[in-house]
Amino acid sequence: MSTSSGSISSSPAPVTYDPASGPVLEVDDLHVEFRVRSGVVHAVNGISYTVDQGETLAILGESGSGKSVSAQAIMGILDSPPAVITGGGIRFQGRDILKLNAEDQRQIRGPGISMIFQDALSALNPVYSVGFQIGEMFRAHRGTSRKEAKQHAVELMDRVRIPAAARRVNDFPHQFSGGMRQRVMIAMALALDPRILIADEPTTALDVTVQAQVMDLLKDLQRDTGMGLILITHDLGVVNEVADRVAVMYAGKIVETGTVDDVFTRPGHPYTLGLMNSIPLVEAKGGRLNPIVGQPPNLSRIPSGCSFHPRCPRARTGAAAAPGRDCVGDVPPLRLVVPGREAACHYSEEVLGV
Amino acid sequence: MGRFVVRRLLLTIPVLLGASFLIFAMVYALPGDPVRALAGDRPLAPAVVAQLREDFNLNDPLIVQYAKYLGGLAHFDLGVDFSNRPVLDTISQRLPVTIKLTVVAVLFETIIGLAAGVLAGIRRNSFFDNLVLVSTTLIISIPILVLGFVSQYVFGLKFGWFPIAGINDGWYSYLLPGLVLASSSLAYVARLTRTSIAENMRADYVRTARAKGLPNRTVILRHTLRNSLIPVVTFIGADVGALLGGAIVTEAVFNIPGIGRAVFEAVGQQEGAVVVGIVTLMVFFFIFFNLIVDVLYAVLDPRIRYD
Structure with a gap:
């Protein structure tokens, strides 16, 4: 069976997706803005990426770079108003989610794309038992009975290695430790065997040893299920350990993509380079940290040209710049710099040293 | 939960005692003579007045009157009003009306x-x-x-x-x-x-x-x-x-x-017994429904536990 987008848009009911035909998820030139009283905040400004089956894509960026907003746009859980998706497409298994009606979108959330959040304590409802909240997935999407749903919940809690799952299924979120709560979130997100899991800073609220356990668990579960994983984080260490590819975001745009090894060892964008240089090294113990100077941009007044230029040590303008490559005047497109690597910098070759 | 409810119910006893005494004292302190108010324009014979005062314990000091009232309360006797009608009757007749309205x-x-x-x-x-x-x-x-x-x-x-x-x-x-x-x-x-x-x-x-x-x-x-x-x-x-x-x-x-x-x-009409009886009942309702609210709290929010 082939997937032609024409046949899908005419009859949305049958899922005519062939996994061999392409990526599970394609984000294409996505734009999101927040229309608030003080003006328009341009949170996501044309990002594109794809996620294949079994692949882990890390989206790396500092707070306010638009990484969480883009994930919420994919999930369809943006608060709108004030958020508005102003352009682009999100194709899941070949179908553009943004063109589906609300009910079809809802049916994708859970069985198709699923999400885990940063702070499991506030992301779980305090007044329902964890078993009930996990079981809700089966009841809402498969019409399972309450009793059977609880049975499934116990199995899932076992699968995410929560000790004594059968005894704890009726406990409430506040009765679990931070790491166990995050496992409950993971169990809930994986209940219906989603093809894409979005993990929005899944380990930020946990201490380091628990972080490693949770990341290991996610990795194992991904291997078992073959789902695509989008890992949103600002933790370079986590990216290095688990991701296949990385997309670096700055001011609502992707400024560099490539394999984790490539990007981490030889950055092609001055911002990525700055990130790598800011990692404290054991050898440099006692020395000063090497941060990126300046402040992240105000997203309601993004700098002209390359949005990173006010903080970039290599920024060139006027006579110093090559024609059409003025960092203040010309927006650098995300372009293939070397095979397998894209960067949005006029002078990426210089950064790479090729 | 059970122990919490019992403890709270026991706590209502001193509250009710305090409330009823306060109300008792306030009625006692009201200006005017209830017996004269009862008589209206036609003055009663001094012997009748004295008899009425005796019957309703009006000659005793406040604390003694209160003690006698509590004594009656112990066997569910809330006393009688000036027309010799038990206060309990008044309450049982009036309360269903208020309950319906509520x-x-x-x-x-x-x-x-x-x-x-x-x-x-x-x-x-x-x-x-x-x-x-x-x-x-x-x-x-x-x-x-x-x-x-x-x-x-x-x-x-x-x-x-x-x-x-x-x-x-x-x-x-x-x-x-x-x-x-x-x-x-x-x-x-x-x-x-x-x-x-x-x-x-x-x-x-x-x-x-x-x-x-x-x-x-x-x-x-x-x-x-x-x-x-x-x-x-x-x-x-x-x-x-x-x-x-x-x-x-x-x-x-x-x-x-x-x-x-x-x-x-x-x-x-300065009907002390009626006022004290009813107002004490009101206080009890208030306390009782607050207790129910506290119990409901634990039902609605599992983070709240009383044991």
Whole structure:
């Protein structure tokens, strides 16, 4: 069976997706803005990426770079108003989610794309038992009975290695430790065997040893299920350990993509380079940290040209710049710099040293 | 939980004792002579006055009178009024009327208040939301006396939709007084629910519920309303206690013979035994319904435990 987008848009009911035909998820030139009283905040400004089956894509960026907003746009859980998706497409298994009606979108959330959040304590409802909240997935999407749903919940809690799952299924979120709560979130997100899991800073609220356990668990579960994983984080260490590819975001745009090894060892964008240089090294113990100077941009007044230029040590303008490559005047497109690597910098070759 | 309830019930004893003594002392301190008030314009013979004073223990010091009252209370004797009618009879005759009025008022308060609050809360800044805000402000700012007379005039007299006064038409005669009595509480319930819903709609777990692909109805009823009900239940519970205490103004306007009017009349006639009996009962209701609220708290929010 082939997937032609024409046949899908005419009859949305049958899922005519062939996994061999392409990526599970394609984000294409996505734009999101927040229309608030003080003006328009341009949170996501044309990002594109794809996620294949079994692949882990890390989206790396500092707070306010638009990484969480883009994930919420994919999930369809943006608060709108004030958020508005102003352009682009999100194709899941070949179908553009943004063109589906609300009910079809809802049916994708859970069985198709699923999400885990940063702070499991506030992301779980305090007044329902964890078993009930996990079981809700089966009841809402498969019409399972309450009793059977609880049975499934116990199995899932076992699968995410929560000790004594059968005894704890009726406990409430506040009765679990931070790491166990995050496992409950993971169990809930994986209940219906989603093809894409979005993990929005899944380990930020946990201490380091628990972080490693949770990341290991996610990795194992991904291997078992073959789902695509989008890992949103600002933790370079986590990216290095688990991701296949990385997309670096700055001011609502992707400024560099490539394999984790490539990007981490030889950055092609001055911002990525700055990130790598800011990692404290054991050898440099006692020395000063090497941060990126300046402040992240105000997203309601993004700098002209390359949005990173006010903080970039290599920024060139006027006579110093090559024609059409003025960092203040010309927006650098995300372009293939070397095979397998894209960067949005006029002078990426210089950064790479090729 | 069981131990908590027992402890709280035991705690009501000293509160009731203190309350009844305070009321007793206040009635005792009222100016004027109850026996003379009873006699009216026609003076009684001094021997009769002396006999009455003796019968009602009016010659004893306050503390002795109170002790004798408590002695009677121990075997459910609340004493008699000046026409020798047991106070317990008065209460058992008047209380069902007040309970009916309270039931009607609480139903109005809960159904209309909750519905308006939920709809306003999930559609913040909509036309309906603004309508609720303006109308509740209006209702809260109008004294219940005015509201009572105006609705009695308009709906009872002008349109003739409801009985004007009295309770001769069964439950139907309680509708208008119940609505008037409920009005300000209804407005508070609507506002409380609206704020609580609006706040919870932004909660992380509601976002999670949407991300789980739950139907919109489930997201709102199960994951927003349930959590938002906690403060509303507190308010309604405490309000039931207060409403059972009788609505003196509403019962007077609509001529409803409940315990609110009974206590009002008793104060005028310095019927000490009636006042003390009824007001102590009111205090008990208030405490009792607050206890129920506390128990409900633990049912609604599993994070609250009393043991």
